[in-house]
Amino acid sequence: MLQKRNCLDTMLNFGKSPLIPVKMDLDGISVDTQARLAFRKGDDNKLTIAVHGVRAQPELDKPFYGHKFTDEEKKVLSETGNLGKVLDLKKTDGSVLPVYISIDKLTNEVVALRADKVNIPNEIKGARLDDKQKQGLQEGKAVLVEDMTARSGKEFSAHLQVNAEKRGLEFIFNNQPFQNQQDIRIPSKLGGVNLSEKQQADLKAEKTIYVEGLTDKKGQQYNAYIRVNHEKGKLDFFKWNPDKAQEKTPDNAHKTQEAVNSQGKTNEATRNVKEPLKPGQVQPSEKQQREKDKQQKPKTKGIKV
Structure with a gap:
């Protein structure tokens, strides 16, 4: 899976994967969640998998390797994601290790990087x-x-x-x-389609991406332009590229299919139609119309003899 998602090159350079679905066993309870994975060397110099789970908030009130963040440091980290200075951490042998401190925007984990590793x-x-x-x-x-x-x-x-x-x-x-940047978490998978690292990066950079083969809740496939909507805290889906002016008004086929199949909404044309709408369909088919007529036909009571 990591190879298919093009994560290995980054991970083999001691970087982290994007957010991916993982299943964890916590005290006998199976939990499905998202996390970033990374390779780390253990005491035996062998590579192991480190799991970086998603936190609700950065844990800035807890000591970080013995350092207690000041109110000003908390404010800067919360507002910018970077500490904005080099922090001297005291090692167990009494020596000092200069590091940069940042917050992982995908997991809210506080991360340190040795200053001597940056050129x-x-x-x-x-x-x-x-x-x-x-x-x-x-x-x-x-x-x-x-x-x-x-x-x-x-x-x-x-x-x-x-x-x-x-x-x-x-x-x-x-x-x-x-x-x-924290308002919306960028998923690694949408509508059954795995997003590439570039697509995820483009979404984080507030660029519009185009995804083919998305599947709605009724199992029907469709294509869409997608971009981040920070004001509403969600991803917006478009039939046309929202970054380009359109000379004509698009029809409602895409909107109708997505609304009926995924959002459970109805309109007069599709009311009582149980079969999922297909891409581009805004009116019931002949078969669907017969089923719809059956649903709407009034029931009559028989006469007891």
């Missing part, structure tokens, strides 16, 4: 970093970098900051608050 480059996306910018990044601060060049050739600007969970630098656009 700040001289150039990012074609933009040269000056000494002040490199120093700020090394200290864990968010630094504005301008005139970077995307793969499309378009120039853009963004803040960069070390993210412990990503084990390197992350791009922060428009200084968007961290909690806005």
Whole structure:
């Protein structure tokens, strides 16, 4: 499964998988949940699987390897997802280990990354970093970098900051608050279709994705454009690409099928139709109409003799 979901390359570089369904046994009770998986070396130097489960909230009130977060540190982590500075953790032998601290946006786990494992480059996306910018990044601060060049050739600007969970630098656009990214958890599977890592990343970046072969609750397949709706805290599904202006108004076929099959709604045309609607269908078929007429036909009482 990990190979089919293209997780192994990331995991073999000591990264985490996306959220995937796992079944755990807790005191004899089988629990279905979601978690991120990672390879970690044990005391015998052999690889084991580490399970990173989803938490309701980051556990900032608990000591983190002996460090108790201050109110200011809690505030910064909650609002940005990164501590914004290098934290000196005290090891059991009394020595100090400088680390970056971040929150895993998918699981709410507090994550640490050794500062000596991060190399700040001289150039990012074609933009040269000056000494002040490199120093700020090394200290864990968010630094504005301008005139970077995307793969499309378009120039853009963004803040960069070390993210412990990503084990390197992350791009922060428009200084968007961290909690806005927390509103919606990006699933690894939708309507029976496994989303690729790129599709999940695009959704997290608030881009629209197109998914084929989705299955509604009645077992009928359909295709849809999908994007995040932070205001309503959910994913929105569209028949047409919402990022492009349409010259014509789309018909209601897709909406009718999805509403009737998945949401249990009815309209006058499909009332009393029990068989699932097919893609593009907004009126009952001949067979469905006969069944509908039977349902609507008034019952008559016989005469006792």
